[in-house]
Amino acid sequence: MNKPIRKAVLPVAGLGTRFLPATKAVPKEMLTIVDRPIIQYVVDEARAAGIEHIVFVTGRNKHVIEDHFDMAYELEDTLRARNKAAALELLEKHRPQPGSTSFTRQQAPLGLGHAIWCSRDIIGDEPFAILLPDVIIKSKVSCLRQMVDLYEKTGGNIIAVEEVPDDQTHQYGIVELAEQINDKSSRISNMVEKPAPGTAPSNLMITGRYILQPEIFDLLSSQGQGAGGEIQLTDSMISLMSNQSFSSLKFEGRSYDCGNKPGFLSANIAFGMDDPALAQELVPFMQEMLQHPVAAE
Known part of the structure; x- marks a missing residue:
């Protein structure tokens, strides 16, 4: 029987330089998509998959993320005194249970692999999920829930993948597939x-959602520097592939890379359209902008 996926790691130590000056004092993970910070969407996805404990790997000036997932006594007391029951209920809905989050520091920007390694003592000897907080996924069923469902059948390691145009494969991590498991999943070679x-083995990019076995930590501890002079998670996953199975999942949904401006703006529009009241105003505005674009002075 496969060990359950109880814990998830969210690496949130990045500097967010693509969004300067907005991210000079505000972490990029706290930029808002409609009415919630990006990080909230990712945490909600994890919780919808049954994750019991979330490990945030942070850096300097990221304390506001910890504050966001804590109680805000003054605000909540004010809402209570003013009988703002709906707003108070919303805050309570998104607040994790006591003891269900941990925060650990990545003290130097040594890469994604190093960030994941920093969570090793909290994760311990059990399989775990990784959710990259730059990516939010719009789906009826949580992307990670879909991955957990596959994991419960296959075990091993699971990577969420998504099709990209052939002329864009050079911008992403790409998987090479072996035998097919079902219409949505295949073994990764x-x-x-x-x-x-022109050299990509497929058009399936790694989306930023992983389920990995704890043996990855031993590999990361001795992993040398890879691309960009950083410790790359991909390098250790390739090493782990020599003795453990890796499976892909073409999840149902669409990802938005909020680490860049086009993805961030697209996510705001896509999630904003879910609100009928907002959509009623957004659609005419977007139609007008397309017909009569206003150039910045």
Whole structure:
């Protein structure tokens, strides 16, 4: 029987330089998509998958993330005194239970692999999920829930993948597939980080959602520097692939890379359209902008 997936790691130590000056004092993970910070969408996805404990790997000036998932006594007392029951209920709905979150520091920007390694003592000897907080996924069923469902059948390691145009594969980590498991999943035989144009083994990019076995930590502890002079998670996953199975999942849904401005703006529009009242105002505005674009002075 496969050990359950109880814990998830969210690496949130990045500097967010693509969004300067907005991220000079505000972490990029706290930028809002409609009415919630990006990080809230990712935490909600994890909780919808049954995750019991979330480990945030943070850096300097990220304390506001910890504050966001804590009680706000003054605000909540004010809402209570003013009988703002709906607003108070909303805050309580998104607040994790006591003891269900941990925060650990990545003291130097040594790469994603190093950030994951920093969570090793909290994760311990059990399989765990990784959710990259730059990516939010719009789906009827939580992407991670879909992955957990597959894991419960196959075990091993699971990577969420998504199709990209062939002329864009050089921008992403791409998987190479072996035998098919079902119409949405196949065994993975290799992974290539940003393959040269025309050399990608498939058009399936790694989306930023993983379920990994704890043996990855031993590999990360001795992993040398890879691309960009950083400790790359992909390098250790390739090493782990030599003795453990890796499976892909073409999840139902769509991802938005909020680590860049087009993805961030697209996510705001996509999630904003879910609110009928907002959609009623957004649609005419977007139609007007397309017909009569206003150039910035």
